[in-house]
Amino acid sequence: ARGGAARSQVLGTQEAADTPLRRVRLAALGCRVGGTSAARTADVYLAHTATGVVLVLKRRWDVPDGDRLTGADLAGRRVLGAPLRSLAAANVVSESASRSAGRVVRVTSGRIAKTTVTPLGDAWEGLPAGLLVRDLAAEERALDALPPRLVRPRVEAELVRVVEIAEVRHIGYRPGAQRLEAVVADAAGVPAVVSADYSPHRPAALDALADALATEPRFVSGAVRRDRGGLVIDPLAVLTAGGPVVPDLAPGDGTAALGAPPQAVPDPLGDALEEALAACAQAAHRGLLRLPSGVRERLVRAGATLERVGLRTCAGTLAALTAALAADDPEGMTRAWATAHIRLVTAAELR
Structure with missing residues (x-):
């Protein structure tokens, strides 16, 4: 402000x-x-x-x-x-x-x-500009212009959009993560990833989503976010030539066979940020005053990885956190942890 x-x-x-x-x-x-x-x-x-x-x-x-x-x-x-x-x-x-x-x-x-x-x-075709996304590159720029999530107003459905789809390039399921991912593109060829996780509360949702995306969809609605240098859509509904499909309400038991996803593209920056965030979360979960040596070593390794990939300011906040953990100052520990976590969360969001 x-x-x-x-x-x-x-x-x-x-x-x-x-x-x-x-x-x-x-x-x-x-x-x-x-x-x-x-x-x-x-x-x-x-x-x-x-x-x-x-x-x-x-x-x-x-x-x-x-x-x-x-x-x-x-x-x-x-x-x-x-x-x-x-x-x-x-x-x-x-x-x-x-x-x-x-x-x-x-x-x-x-x-x-x-x-x-x-x-x-x-x-959906008559929705106002900003809500109806036909240009994914412009949507990326709009997300970049927002303040960090930590200081934005807490409102429901802040980034829910309707995205026009010109092409579905690939649909695949990642068994380890229990996640369906599809690469879609707009009329200019700019890609985005439609990503949906399995939940026992909606067992047939991934099957219904895969079927809808395989039948020349026109639009997909969902929450849009930046992740690993691209756009990701958490889908709510798909509008096909046969009408709207709401995956979460679909009948079935979720046993349909789903194809494999394409080979993941290496992302050293994203991997380094994820590991650092996981290390910070583990430290908070275990308690900063009584951290075992393994957690401290994980924070040091995460900081070294951040330094190696060029995220030196993030690495510096982790180094400050590990130094604070070695001192007998609970207030300094919590302040250092908050500083590191805020920096990492914001960096991951802008990534």
Whole structure:
């Protein structure tokens, strides 16, 4: 903020706690199913077509003892008077909606204020610029211009976008990571990686995603981020010629055979940052005052790797941390750890 950025962008000020939306039209961008062993959650992502802001409608259900309650089981649950599978791929018009400062949307029911749910159709094609991404290189530049995540306002669906796909170059599954990855490209040939992790709460999601990406998709919605020098999309839905596909709500048991991914491209910078972040996390988990020698040695090795790949400032913060750990000063230890971790997290984000 002192450097000239808008205070509202950095500090999240000037935002009402609750804002009525009057008569509002929202276009669904998909759904994310998650939760714990005791509860299941479904977050439906809805684009406010007039402003390009993405809002989140949240629902929660208790899981009965001995029941799995997957996304496919939730697909038939009624939300706003429609099955969840329909709502997650629909146009929603409501006269009784309001949004929080954190971009959670609430819709109340009543006899006068009505809410209608209709098929999505081609609503994604008319989304505002900024939300609809046709140029991945421009989106990379827009992400680079943002303040670091640590100081941005905490809002839901901050970087959810709809990305137009001109080409799907490869689809593959990484068994060790339980992750499906697909390389897609825009009309100019700029690539991005669609990356989705397996979850027992949505066992058929990867199968459904692979099928949708193999049938000439037009758009994919999801959270976009920078990672290892490129763009990564965590997908929520795919719009194909046959209509929208919401992988998290797909039926099935996740046993379809998936092909292997291409050979990973070496990335010394990304590997060095990941190892340093893991070492810092292990140090915090074990407790800075009682670190075993193995953790200290891991921090030293991580710092040496950072120095070797040219990330000297990051390496310096790890060196300061290891020096602080050798002193009997708990406050100095925690301050050094926070400094190192903030530097590493920001460097990894900008990578």
